[in-house]
Each structure stands twice: as structure tokens, then as C-alpha cells.
Amino acid sequence: MFKQTFICPFCFDERKISDLQFRCVNRRCKDVDDIELTRYENGDIRIPKKGKMCFRPIMKMGRFPDSGTCPDCGSVSHKVVCPSCHNALPESTxxxxxxxxxxxxxxxxxxxxxxxxxxxxxxxxxxxxxxxxxxxxxxxxxxxxxxxxxxxxxxxxxxxxxxxxxxxxxxxxxxxxxxxxxxxxxxxxxxxxxxxxxxxxxxxxxxxxxxxxxxxxxxxxxxxxxxxxxxxxxxxxxxxxxxxxxxxxxxxxxxxxxxxxxxxxxxxxxxxxxxxxxxxxxxxxxxxxxxxxxxxxxxxxxxxxxxxxxxxxxxxxxxxxxxxxxxxxxxxxxxxxxxxxxxxxxxxxxxxxxxxxxxxxxxxxxxxxxxxxxxxxxxxxxxxxxxxxxxxxxxxxxxxxx
Ligand SMILES: Nc1nc2c(ncn2[C@@H]2O[C@H](COP(=O)(O)OP(=O)(O)OP(=O)(O)O)[C@@H](O)[C@H]2O)c(=O)[nH]1
Ligand SMILES: [Mg+2]
Ligand SMILES: [Zn+2]
Ligand SMILES: [Zn+2]
Structure with a gap:
């Protein structure tokens, strides 16, 4: 059995593994508003922090894949983030x-x-x-x-x-x-x-x-x-x-x-x-x-x-x-x-x-x-x-x- 849920070590939300996201790591990819991270850091969401895009990859035979392809620039990312707070997660999560x-x-x-x-x-x-x-x-x-x-x-x-x-x-x-x-x-x-x-x-x-x-x-x-x-x-x-x-x-x-x-x-x-x-x-x-x-x-x-x-x-x-x-x-x-x-x-x-x-x-x-x-x-x-x-x-x- 693969792990089905995880607890985020930053925001402590419990979510499904299939909800995990990747964050694009291509420096040339466009910056977008990062509402999740702004909220986590208690910032003002009217002036949100900017960051690279986070996206959900396609699951592979019930497993979360090792990498995902950015829908905007097409580059491959291994950087897993929490869907609730957008903080990067350790592999052990x-x-x-x-x-x-x-x-x-x-x-x-x-x-x-x-x-x-x-x-x-x-x-x-x-x-x-x-x-x-x-x-x-x-x-x-x-x-x-x-x-x-x-x-x-x-x-x-x-x-x-x-x-x-x-x-x-x-x-x-x-x-x-x-x-x-x-x-x-x-x-x-x-x-x-x-x-x-x-x-x-x-x-x-x-x-x-x-x-x-x-x-x-x-x-x-x-x-x-x-x-x-x-x-x-x-x-x-x-x-x-x-x-x-x-x-x-x-x-x-x-x-x-x-x-x-x-x-x-x-x-x-x-x-x-x-x-x-x-x-x-x-x-x-x-x-x-x-x-x-x-x-x-x-x-x-x-x-x-x-x-x-x-x-x-x-x-x-x-x-x-x-x-x-x-x-x-x-x-x-x-x-x-x-x-x-x-x-x-x-x-x-x-x-x-x-x-x-x-x-x-x-x-x-x-x-x-x-x-x-x-x-x-x-x-x-x-x-x-x-x-x-x-x-x-x-x-x-x-x-x-x-
Ligand atoms: N003798 C001794 N004193 C200790 C020890 N641990 C902590 N203290 C004393 O207890 C005081 C408070 O320790 P802290 O670890 O700051 O206490 P805390 O529970 O984090 O306190 P808050 O942050 O206010 O919640 C320290 O300033 C030390 O004077 C210990 O192992 N031995
Ligand atoms: Mg203390
Ligand atoms: Zn989180
Ligand atoms: Zn990208």
C-alpha cells in the first residue's frame, strides 16, 4: 500500500497525497500571485507574494510521480509543495x-x-x-x-x-x-x-x-x-x-x-x-x-x-x-x-x-x-x-x- 494522506509539517493540514503539487523551478518561467504562501506567512493577500507556478501532476498508477511538467513553460520540476500553504516539502512527507x-x-x-x-x-x-x-x-x-x-x-x-x-x-x-x-x-x-x-x-x-x-x-x-x-x-x-x-x-x-x-x-x-x-x-x-x-x-x-x-x-x-x-x-x-x-x-x-x-x-x-x-x-x-x-x-x- 502506498501512503494515502500526509500532514504538512508547516501548516499541519492533513491532505491526500494525490492533492500534492509541484512548483516550477525554471527561473525564466513567469511569476504568479501566490495567495497560499502569502496567507501562510500572514501577509496581506491584497498585495500577494509572487512566486513560480504550482501545479498538480498526473498520478502514475495510484502513486505520486517523481516529477511533473510545468503547464506554462514545459520544464520538469521535482520540487514538491503543500497544496494548502505552498511550502516545499521534504521527500519523507x-x-x-x-x-x-x-x-x-x-x-x-x-x-x-x-x-x-x-x-x-x-x-x-x-x-x-x-x-x-x-x-x-x-x-x-x-x-x-x-x-x-x-x-x-x-x-x-x-x-x-x-x-x-x-x-x-x-x-x-x-x-x-x-x-x-x-x-x-x-x-x-x-x-x-x-x-x-x-x-x-x-x-x-x-x-x-x-x-x-x-x-x-x-x-x-x-x-x-x-x-x-x-x-x-x-x-x-x-x-x-x-x-x-x-x-x-x-x-x-x-x-x-x-x-x-x-x-x-x-x-x-x-x-x-x-x-x-x-x-x-x-x-x-x-x-x-x-x-x-x-x-x-x-x-x-x-x-x-x-x-x-x-x-x-x-x-x-x-x-x-x-x-x-x-x-x-x-x-x-x-x-x-x-x-x-x-x-x-x-x-x-x-x-x-x-x-x-x-x-x-x-x-x-x-x-x-x-x-x-x-x-x-x-x-x-x-x-x-x-x-x-x-x-x-x-x-x-x-x-x-x-
Ligand atoms: N537548572 C536548569 N534550568 C533550566 C533548564 N531548562 C530551563 N531552565 C530554566 O528555565 C527557564 C525557562 O526555560 P525556557 O526553556 O525558556 O522555558 P519555556 O518553557 O520555553 O518558556 P516560554 O517560552 O515562556 O513558554 C530558563 O531561563 C532557565 O533558567 C534545565 O535543564 N536546568
Ligand atoms: Mg520558550
Ligand atoms: Zn502546508
Ligand atoms: Zn514553468
Whole structure:
């Protein structure tokens, strides 16, 4: 069976493969109004952007062809674009599996640091360990290298809070980071390569506090293959009380008074997914949810000695998802949440989702709490891969230990 539908990694529309288009690449071909792209970039459609013509090719025996011929100039193009937004698509959108990973959480919970560090880990370590490679699509790698990578790994500084998309739409800065993950697979004696379009979208926590902004901007959450829901331990009173004020303020960018409660965000996100899927309010959602404590470096000393979560993550070393380790960490985090009086969050997760699991990560790494001058050591994350590998396992991408 060939792939029948795809999810655009830019506008998150789900469309038929047969609706895909090519864009002419002949420089001499005429420029036309590009309403779709203008709309995507939130431009004024009365003065549309100009671009080369997009057209629908003839399908070949139920398959989308490798190329199409421009109806205007007759030249051949291989450049596939989304019919809804006219952005150029990676090959893995046409042939591979679409995997949108949503990173959700209140303001200041560490989403941008998580994304900024896990991408580097995926490229340098995780994909390699699982016999594969990860490549950025289009300008993704440039945007990543010039943005979060430069700040975290070269300037050795912590990141700033993410601007609301409301403020940012016009400069086009609010675009997902798109990668193709290629993994080798052995089937009998043949080696094949599976490709996955991995899409990371770093939402501003601010945008999750307002349902109206959410429904337009965060359509991607509804289409995701997994949700990573970050929880900031600094926002839990029972944790804050056990730490000194200086430690807490270095591990935060805003005062906790100014952030939304995690259970409220959970409720809002779940309602949005149900509305999108026309589900009843008592129906549970089947998207895998990883509920993740961020900034684990700061709370490591509050965790009982001998806990599994203090150990280095074993999955990459073993080249498979270690179920015993996963089980231990999940129950350790559940008991911490109970001890810290976060039952209301846990019950929110339970009433809304069928498949969820608890994790704890540190993007910056142990003993790397930012200084008052925002300085950090090069990130050396702790267990950052766990929630992602669990989602990949739930989607059948990586194998689990027996
Ligand atoms: N110690 C420690 N602090 C962290 C870590 N990750 C984030 N922080 C702290 O938490 C603050 C907020 O992190 P961000 O990643 O910007 O949070 P965010 O969720 O993207 O916030 P918004 O963009 O406002 O939604 C940072 O400025 C750091 O002070 C970590 O792994 N360890
Ligand atoms: Mg952010
Ligand atoms: Zn699109
Ligand atoms: Zn043409």
C-alpha cells in the first residue's frame, strides 16, 4: 500500500497525497500571485507574494510521480509543495511517516531549552545509536544553528523566553523545525531505510494560556504522534520550599506567580484536541503523553538515593527502549508527584488520556544551573531522550526490550 494522506509539517493540514503539487523551478518561467504562501506567512493577500507556478501532476498508477511538467513553460520540476500553504516539502512527507512531536507546558517550564538541546542530541548521538541519521530540511539547520544552538552551545548562555506568535507572525520567525530521521531496518536479508519527518514546534507558553490563540496557532498539537508535556518543579510549592531562593531564581526566567497552572494547560490542550476530533468530553484521547519534570538537575538532591532516575539513561547504550528502566522511572516520578501534592495534575492526565507515562529530564545537565549572569556550561543533558524514545517506541519506530 502506498501512503494515502500526509500532514504538512508547516501548516499541519492533513491532505491526500494525490492533492500534492509541484512548483516550477525554471527561473525564466513567469511569476504568479501566490495567495497560499502569502496567507501562510500572514501577509496581506491584497498585495500577494509572487512566486513560480504550482501545479498538480498526473498520478502514475495510484502513486505520486517523481516529477511533473510545468503547464506554462514545459520544464520538469521535482520540487514538491503543500497544496494548502505552498511550502516545499521534504521527500519523507511523500514517502515516509509523519511524526509531529508537540512540546507543551506552561511558561518557563523549559520547552525551548528542551528542544534546543534534544535536537543536537538527536543529530550527534541518538540517531547514530539507533543506526540512523538525522538531517534538517530546507533552512531548518541554519535556523537551528544560528538560533538556539549558537546561544546554548557556542555562547554558553541560557535562552530567552519565547515570544508569543501573535507578536512574531509577521517576521516569519514562528516556523517549525523540520527534520528527516532515517533509520536502517533489516528485513530478512535485505536492508531497507525507513524515513520519518520529525517536526518540532516550540510553542510560547504564553500562547497556551489563551484558548483563542491556541485554536489557530496550535493546530499542530491535534495532529501529533506524541505530546511531551513539561512540568516545572520550581512551580511546585513543596519543591520550592526545600530549595534556596537563589537556586530557584536561576532555574527560572519569570516569577512563578506569573505562570499558569499546569493542570489548567492540560485541561485546555485536551479540550482543544477533543473539539478537533469531535469527541465527547468523557472520551479519553489516545495520543501518547509523556509528562516530564524538567530542570531535574535542580531537584536531583531531593530524590531518594539509589533511585533509577539518578542513573544515566540506558536506552541509547542498549540500542533499544529498556522497559525495566522505564517502569522504574515512571513509578519514581509518580511517587514524587504524590509526595509533592500534585495529585490534581496526575488526575487531569488520567481522565484525559489512555496512554501516558512520567519522566524527568535536565536539558542543561547535572550541576549546570544557569548563573545569575545567564551563563551555563556546555549542555550535557540528563535523560533528555527518554520521553522522545518512549513516544517513538509507542509509534513502532524503535524496539523495546522484552
Ligand atoms: N537548572 C536548569 N534550568 C533550566 C533548564 N531548562 C530551563 N531552565 C530554566 O528555565 C527557564 C525557562 O526555560 P525556557 O526553556 O525558556 O522555558 P519555556 O518553557 O520555553 O518558556 P516560554 O517560552 O515562556 O513558554 C530558563 O531561563 C532557565 O533558567 C534545565 O535543564 N536546568
Ligand atoms: Mg520558550
Ligand atoms: Zn502546508
Ligand atoms: Zn514553468
Amino acid at each position: 511523500v514517502l515516509g511517516t509523519d511524526m509531529i512531536i508537540s512540546i507543551v507546558g506552561a511558561r518557563d517550564t523549559g520547552k525551548s531549552h528542551f528542544v534546543g538541546v534534544i535536537i543536537n542530541e538527536l543529530i550527534e548521538r541518538i540517531s547514530v545509536r539507533f543506526n540512523g541519521a538525522m538531517e534538517g530540511f530546507d533552512d531548518t539547520m541554519q535556523r537551528y544553528k544560528a538560533g538556539p544552538y549558537q546561544k546554548l552551545f557556542v555562547d554558553l548562555q541560557k535562552l530567552e523566553l519565547t515570544k508569543s506568535s501573535e507578536q512574531d507572525v509577521n517576521n516569519g520567525a514562528y516556523r517549525p523545525l523540520i527534520f528527516t530521521l532515517k533509520l536502517k531496518k533489516k528485513a530478512f536479508f535485505k536492508e531497507t531505510i525507513d524515513s520519518f519527518t520529525l517536526v518540532f514546534f516550540d510553542t510560547a507558553g504564553e500562547d497556551l494560556e489563551d484558548s483563542d490563540v491556541m485554536s489557530t496557532v496550535n493546530k499542530y498539537i491535534c495532529k501529533s504522534a506524541g505530546i511531551i508535556f513539561l512540568l516545572d518543579p520550581m512551580q511546585i510549592p513543596a519543591v520550592r520550599n526545600q530549595l534556596d531562593e537563589n537556586t530557584v531564581s536561576r532555574a527560572s526566567s519569570v516569577n512563578w506567580h506569573l505562570t499558569s497552572r499546569s493542570d489548567e494547560i492540560m485541561t485546555r490542550v485536551s479540550k482543544m484536541i477533543r473539539d478537533d476530533r469531535h469527541m465527547k468530553s468523557n472520551q479519553k484521547i489516545d495520543i501518547p503523553v509523556a509528562a516530564v519534570f524538567s530542570k531535574f538537575d535542580v531537584i536531583a538532591k531531593l530524590v531518594p538515593e539509589g533511585s533509577t532516575v539518578l542513573d544515566t539513561s540506558p536506552h541509547c547504550q542498549e540500542k533499544q527502549f529498556d522497559m525495566t528502566d522505564w517502569h522504574n522511572v515512571d513509578s519514581e516520578i509518580r511517587s514524587l508527584l504524590t509526595e509533592w501534592g500534585e495529585e490534581s495534575f496526575m488526575s487531569q492526565v488520567d481522565v484525559n488520556y489512555t496512554n501516558y507515562s512520567y519522566f524527568a529530564v535536565s536539558a542543561l545537565g547535572l550541576n549546570n544551573n544557569p548563573g545569575t549572569d545567564f551563563k551555563i556550561q556546555r549542555p550535557h543533558p540528563h535523560r533528555i531522550e527518554d520521553p522522545l524514545l518512549w513516544i517513538l517506541k509507542e509509534n513502532g519506530v524503535v524496539k523495546a526490550s522484552k
